[in-house]
Amino acid sequence: MGIIQPTNKSVLALKGLHLYHTARSNCAARVRLLLEEKELAWTSHHIDLGKKENISEEYFGINPKGVVPTLVHDGEVVVESNDILVYLEENYPDPGFRDMPDSLQPEIDYWLQQSGDLHLPAIKTFQYYKINAALLPKTEEEEALYNKLQKDPDMAAFHSKHSQGKSFTEDDANGAIALLDAAFIMMNEAISDGGYIVGDAYTLADISWSPTITTLISGGFNFGPYPEVERWYETILERPQFQEAVIEWRKKATYAAGVDPTISGPAPATQN
Numbered sequence: 001m002g003i004i005q006p007t008n009k010s011v012l013a014l015k016g017l018h019l020y021h022t023a024r025s026n027c028a029a030r031v032r033l034l035l036e037e038k039e040l041a042w043t044s045h046h047i048d049l050g051k052k053e054n055i056s057e058e059y060f061g062i063n064p065k066g067v068v069p070t071l072v073h074d075g076e077v078v079v080e081s082n083d084i085l086v087y088l089e090e091n092y093p094d095p096g097f098r099d100m101p102d103s104l105q106p107e108i109d110y111w112l113q114q115s116g117d118l119h120l121p122a123i124k125t126f127q128y129y130k131i132n133a134a135l136l137p138k139t140e141e142e143e144a145l146y147n148k149l150q151k152d153p154d155m156a157a158f159h160s161k162h163s164q165g166k167s168f169t170e171d172d173a174n175g176a177i178a179l180l181d182a183a184f185i186m187m188n189e190a191i192s193d194g195g196y197i198v199g200d201a202y203t204l205a206d207i208s209w210s211p212t213i214t215t216l217i218s219g220g221f222n223f224g225p226y227p228e229v230e231r232w233y234e235t236i237l238e239r240p241q242f243q244e245a246v247i248e249w250r251k252k253a254t255y256a257a258g259v260d261p262t263i264s265g266p267a268p269a270t271q272n
């Protein structure tokens with residue numbers, strides 16, 4: 001979606017970079033990671049999904065699907081995490097993570113597209129089946145407000161699957177795992193030259209996908225068949241920027257206690 005016209009006009013006056021985000025959200029974490037990599041100063045507006053802080057007229061007024069993250073930059077409102085990455089690249093090109101030599105940009109864009117397309121049917125479905133549906137039940141009031149505010153049919157259908165005591169089924173989870181396996185077979189192959197997802201350089205492809213690996217590990221996804229992905233993730237884990245933007249923020253989440261995971265670590269809850 002990229003830049004949108006918000007119905008909540010209060011944000012139009014904001015100056016600088018403001019991020020509406022959640023500590024444990026992998027979509028928000030990829031934006032925090034890029035902000036960290038570019039050493040950009042930003043103001044935090046933490047939205048606690050556990051407390052349903054996203055389910056309000058105000059928040060839907062800056063993010064029509066009621067999800068995190070949302071970036072506000074000098075009053076410009078940008079939604080969809082991978083579009084936010086591209087927006088930041090265009091507005092703060094140095095250091096650059098997309099404008100690569102040798103026409104690598106289409107490949108980077110392919111992985112960004114994959115990360116966006118797989119979020120609802122695969123990543124989010126897997127996490128809700130494993131953890132979040134139980135962790136994020138809505139009260140009747142929250143449910144009614146959500147249904148009133150949510151205009152996106154895919155989001156409404158997704159959340160109706162875990163309403164009124166229902167939950168995601170094993171079939172849902174298996175469908176999600178099949179999609180993820182297909183993506184990780186390709187990613188494992190792409191990384192098998194010992195480098196990053198696209199060639200030898202650390203790019204938006206890595207920035208978009210690495211926080212998602214953290215999230216999937218927390219849900220218990222089996223990365224055993226993807227040793228190159230494991231190796232690559234271990235390398236990314238060593239980046240101080242990743243530690244700050246992803247791991248440290250996950251520790252700040254109040255509603256889900258637990259040790260933060262590494263590729264082989266334990267499995268605390270996550271928000272998606």
Ligand SMILES: N[C@@H](CCC(=O)N[C@@H](CS)C(=O)NCC(=O)O)C(=O)O
Pocket residue numbers: 022025026027028049054066067068069079080081082116119124271272
């Ligand atoms: N395609 C969106 C997905 C955003 C999304 O679903 N975010 C999750 C956290 S990772 C969220 O806000 N979930 C709350 C909800 O679905 O109500 C993006 O990339 O920004």
